[in-house]
Amino acid sequence: MEGVTLEIKENRFIKDFISEQDQMFIEMVRGFVDEVIMPIRREIEQSGRSDFKLIEDLQRKLIPLGFLSGFLPEEHGGMGIDSALTISILAEEFARGDASFFCSVAGGWWGMRPAIFAENKAVLDEFAPRFLGEDLYVACFAMTEPSGGCNIENMDMHGLGIKTRARLDGDEWVINGSKVWPTNSGIADLYLVVCNTDPDLGDDGIAMIYVPAPIDGFSFGRFEDKAGFRASREGDFYFDNVRVPREYRVAGPGRDAELLHDNIVFARIFSSAWAVGIAQGAFDEVLAFTRDKLAAGKPIRQHTIAAGMLADMAIGIQVGRDAYVNAAYLYDHPEIYGPRHSKQMLSRASIAKVFCCDMAVAATNRAMELMGSYGYVTDYHVEKYWRDVKIIQLWEGGAQLGRLDVARGIYDYDQFHRNEIYEKLHLKK
Template sequence: MNLEHLLSDEDKAIRNTVREFVNKEIMPVRTLIEEDLTLVRAIHQKLVDLGIQEGGYPKEYGGTGPYSYLTLCVITEELARGDAGISQSVGINAGLILGPAMVVGNTDVLDRWASNFTGDDASFACLSMTDATGGADTENPLLHGRGITTTAYLDGDEYVINGTKSWPTHAGIANVYLTVCNTDPNLGDEGIALIYTPRKSEGLRFGNPEPKMGFKTAINASIFYDNVRVPAKYRLAGPGIDAQVYHGAMTGTQWHSAALSLGVAQAALDIALEYTGTRKSGGKPVREWSMAAGILADMAIRIEMTRAAVYNLSIMMDNPEAYGPPFTPKMVSRASSTKIFAADTAAWVTNKAVELMGANGISPEYHIEKYLRDAKIMQIWLGGQQISRYRVARGYYKYEINGDADGQE
């Protein structure tokens, strides 16, 4: 990896620790964990025991961090090499959900929930974002919040939330839900509200876990808000700032998806290299044939370019004084470009690995079909590759609909 010199000694030590953990604790059971969530829970607890979860939180709340984006990228990539769903969960729990409260200094939120993630037990958080009606409208930057159909209105010192969310990760098992709401669709970005919602809130209900072809180790389910009352102090910050953080969250989620894609692609290449090195055709290993060697080379090229892009993005996000804060159209564009490229790389590489392995490529025994399923999901979430391209375009010019230039900088 050409950015190796930019990793600190601590980053390298963490990478080695996580890599060894994945090889020992995940690789031997990566097929079994898709059908047995008790094994998944056990793995999460072992990662907590390693200190991975508490590393996302500041020392004043019992943590040992927070992580830099580059450090969390290293962790995400290595864990996704074993299982993308587990890696996704770890990133969410290790600060990505409570991170906005750290940034704006909402001590009410941190005092309530941070200790859940710096203790001895595995704990879960949830970004409750995509609305059941409209789907990707929630994430569409051209709508400036008007596509968010979950509503919130202030009643005294409480917000009252109504709506339905689809597909949030950790729905039903999380202790805290960062709920994306709209206080007034006519206000555009000013109407966006981010409200941390306790799990045990009256009127908050959850659907059954969704059956999925991939990311089976991460639970997704619907969330129903029926006049859910939440203390106003659990709103992230207020009008304007909430919108900035929400747009910044698009940068963060796209970055996270890119890092996950990188780990999946690397796992696929590792499997293909091992298989084609031992499987023989025409009296010699498959990878000794020029056609196979060319495919493997193309797989490696795309992964190396993806790694450079993902690590470069991580460093930019760690240096906002040079590249701008995450909510700016330019940074959202950079993150979206990286996510699109990384997700396409993961899908292309896993597909080529299956082709190299023939019928064995679709057999669970050889594991590659698992990574193929996970890779496809990363192309379709967060609004998909199409909505992500809107974000890319807005980093270069004022691309809007109906002449609406709200939020452009």
């Protein structure tokens, strides 16, 4: 790869923001991606279309490195990696290789954060040790429902979009409802389920409850067949009077809603990093290809029109990286920048996500253009990055709710804003 790039990879991030321990962890993951994932990207995709054996074997390789439990607090046997910045940089590194591979292992990180922030001792005492075992133990954050993912993420809905019900019966929660799309559906050992106890209570009705699997009344549908993101599995599942202990609720009325919004903010930040990583992966491919392939007698990248396109890609990737690093830093310092679940923080995270996803979708598209038909075949992986990146733009609020959430942090934007004229027209009907 000599001569492909002059860029000093270590200088992509301002290292002062990251602890020495986290820096070592990032370097370990970078090495794992370069040495283990990159050479077998096609095989990983093929495994995702068949028996998943290769993918699970690769995930097992992460166990001794502490990757599947690193997010747990040290007193629960983990490495205490709780920095959104560190986790986002890891997401970028993994996405250079295969974003969906990281999506599956990140289920634990995403699903357990609310219990960690809430310091829910019952949940941590019960489930944290299981992440420390010798075999895979994965979690799932189950939010999306058939009636729409955005209806749950939309702060202005105050929980009204959540149809999955949780009712307290003695010392147990009884859960009824269904979820669609969560990563690790059907294979996770532990599910964090977003429920509503009473839609009339607004945010106080929002309850996040841990459900271990298998358990009576909990059943699964089929895995989805997707355009990309093949190393992770998504599907639907159903709760029919599923009973769990009352202490499996994350925190309580009000605090659960805050922690749900916090988890959405966090996911938007690391989704931005994911998009940057995919764009970087495609960029690395196209940079090498256009150095080696000639057009009109000289390397494609020596044509001014190609240099301009490559420069635009590099600008987008670095500005996107700076955006997510900035948002993650703010998120990691609520004592200075305010609560993580605030509208302002959601807005900053959404700025990063909307920008990074639009940028990465365009960058993978441009990379393919510069490679001609070779961009469209599996040998060069650019078509994989192109297929993978689109879902990141669609999930976590999509490009539309993402923009509304940007506005929410800037002025008193209210989805259900009413005025006199509206009310008159409405009453006339």
